[in-house]
Amino acid sequence: MIINIDKDICTGCRECAEVCPVSAIEGEQGKAQEINYDKCVMCGQCVQKCKSYVSIVEHGAEVYDQKRAERNLPATVKEPLFAAYNNCNLDKVKAALADKNVITMVECAPAVRMAIAEDFGAELGTVEAKKLAAALRRIGFDKIYDTNFTADLTIMEEGTELIKRVTEGGKLPMFTSCCPAWVSFLERNYPEMKDNLSTCKSPQQMGAVFKTYGAKLDNYDPAKIFTVSVMPCTCKEFECNREEMNSSGYQDVDVAITTRELAYLIKDMGIDFNHLPDEDFDQPMGMYTGAGTIFGVTGGVMEAAIRTGYELITGKPIPAVDVTAVRGSDTFRTATLQVGDIELKVGIVTGLKNVIPVLEDIKAGKLDLHFIEVMTCPVGCVSGGGQPKLLLDSEREAAYEARTKGTYAHDAELPIRKSHENPAIVKIYEEYLLTPNGKESHHMLHTKYCIGENEFKK
Template identity: 45%
Template sequence: MSQIKLTIDNKTVQVAQGTSIVDAAKQIGVNIPTLCHMKLEHVGYENKPGGCRICVVELEGRKNLAPACKTICTEGMQVSTHTLRVINARRTVMELILSDHPAECLTCVKSGKCDLQTRAQELGIREIPYQGEQSKYKEDKSPAIIRDMDKCIMCRRCEMMCKQVQTVGCLSAINRGFESVVAPAFEMDLEKSTCTYCGQCVAVCPTGALSEIDNTRKVIAALVNPNKTVIVQTAPAVRAALGEEFGLEPGTLVTGKMVSALKKIGFDKVFDTDFAADLTIMEEGTELLNRLQKHLAGDKNVKLPILTSCCPGWVNFFETNYPDMLDVPSTAKSPQQMFGAIAKTYLAEQMKLKREDLVVVSVMPCLAKKYESQRKEFQVNGNPDVDLSITTRELSQMIKGANLNFNELHNEEFDNPMGESTGAGVIFANTGGVIEAAVRTAYELHTQKTLEKVDFHELRGFEGIRSATVDFDGFPLKIGIAHGLGHARQLLNEVKAGTSTFHAIEIMACPGGCIGGAGQPYHHGDTNILKQRAAAIYREDAGKAIRKSHQNPFIIKLYDEFLGEPCGEKAHKLLHTHYFDKKPKVK
């Protein structure tokens, strides 16, 4: 690609043709403030509607100011990014935006991490000279996400993520002028829309217009209730990101400190969702082998490829968009729900507790887990298997609220019997990890041979769609992997058309997998942060004494004492589920 030269703030820079002024300025360390602009390196998308006008710059020979995010560099261009004219224009724009924005910074969920707040501070805004009518919209509370559109600045980042990256198409700009807002069609509530609760819109929202349902108050209420025994499970992705909330580098493993913090907060038992991930592999892996055996025996009715079912955002997606394929995904519950089902039966029995007196809390990197835990099929007489789900961010707030110096906490171990896990369980956090864990176990169960090489590097990576063929002792097992719902749609369309050649497909709703979940510390599309988290997960896997799910001694004991055999009658009743047609009906 040909190069061009231009000058930015009297500094010469050479860039490729087609480069925006914002990106050119970054190359020489010049920061141009933005609000609507966002570059998502991990998915290859860029949001630049040019609507906010905070990024305006002055160009020699041009009368009006130019938005730096949308203006493409040209040969010899002379750019000034911080002249008095530019600063005055940015301040005026910011003052106008703030004049229609609630002054609720003290109580806003995004306070301290709000891009609008940060830009206002950078511009030295101390008063709003423009007074007038403010927008008033109804608050929309779904099981996982809150929409407070009084705080929307029409940056349309959420629309880009929902439409282009995830291809869900739930959010779009509607109405005109002062009444314009980003919302589902006909301004319906999220709960009635095609929303999957993946939460990626929340992850990119620059203000508090989109946020997760906060369950921390309910968790605290349970902890102080003397009649309740409160246990907690922590998802594998949390340990690789929680430290970022306390100033640690991305990818710093804080497993032991996290356990210590949870015990000091007051949880009666602290368990690892990795245990349930191992359990998931026993069920999902057995289901895969059962389908393969039928396929090899010539059964033309067997449903292949089998699709993983660990991700509730992805489950919502196929229930809404592919209701005619509900018999294709695995029926295995997610690790969160398997943990809850075993906790409210086997563990409650061990602890001599009534089901309703045991409160199960989960710490997840995901917003869809909040919705999943409320699904009626995961309840027994109205009592849920998982009572409350909180995000990594919510946990960090609880730790800070408890006045714990997280970085000085000593490492502690998970409790047993549901705290012991293998390396296969921990890699569920990464895209490709679920299917890699499944292959480690399925290979040995299928071939009755020891798998010496447990690291399947061909299943790892950050490409949106990946494929690999794994040699199952002479049988070529063809595997597909997709992360991000837009990529999932591509593979599903192939399955629907009958052109897919895969035997098994892993899908995760969030780019990067659970490490990039919408409940994690905000990464703002920085691929390096996601890669560092992923590397941390693989380090923990490599350091485990046992790295195959079927060798977890507590899993073996659970089947011997309680469940029977994988995919057996009792296991199927407790650990498997069914799916529903959620496609919106046209009246």
């Protein structure tokens, strides 16, 4: 299982149960807790919250080494090991890097650059995109690509899909499909609403273009390509292993690791992160816009979609690139935006616990919206279960605020802030995908949701 609770370590404080958005953690106070995997959406918020731990100092090297080995962690890891934890996939990454017959590609999510430096002593919310690229290159990946690029690609597909549903007729409201924990929740609990989901794959899974378009650019044999994604989310491992995620002709993404695991790997390889030079991601699929960047915060997918959708509908520049009406941290907020002749009614759900009343109101016909963004984690991906561990509750709110501010600051400083203006996005459509929501792009970048229950139990 992707998320686990070690009964030898758990003290039964039940703080994990308090943050679980689907009440999947069960047990009595003071006794070891268990995860109900029929409910768990693998978001990893329990991993972030857990305070029960084993350490070398308090429990001795032998016990600590045993637990570290059970979790497949590098020997260089010396930090406390908490009862709630997620799978570590670094052994798979290392094996691919060591195999000279394998071409390794890596993609890095928007929220990772907002937090990775924290694991190397930086202040909360420090943005390190260029050192991140340099670290990935020192690790030894053959191609350093960016999930921000595929976030821009997502906007082209999702924005076009939304416009078609609104103007030509289609299932509304349309839900975002970027968050795999949210998608899993809907599939299990509201399968009758699956057609409301956008058919777009998430930015991680649009990495299918790395094994197709990317392979053609560099004359690589796609059968030899091994793609690694670095994500702020623990559920991304589940997503990349979904059986339908193979439109490249292979498993589209071979393995997902978290921000924390990347920090482990950098340290394990003796890379001095803080003194790395600034470097860029590889081109063309390392080029991204501010719109791709803001995917990491709640409301960001909505704002990015509006920036492009407005211009696709009206043929005119959006009056203000900063769509502040959809920003914020309220549990559920709505906005109405005038887009040409269309009054676009949108909603943003922050935190999965808050989506049930929204879904029930939709079913009851009490809520009239065109587009709804749902993110499982408290303030979006910057607060994901795979981000650097926040040991003190007092740090959590400050970290979320700092990472969010860092995201918007990075967006504002970028020369291009709209997905459709990314030259590399324009190029991939000209050379490969042809048109958003067309035959080629639909095959590569879209999917069908609502899988069988057996898939969740893998």
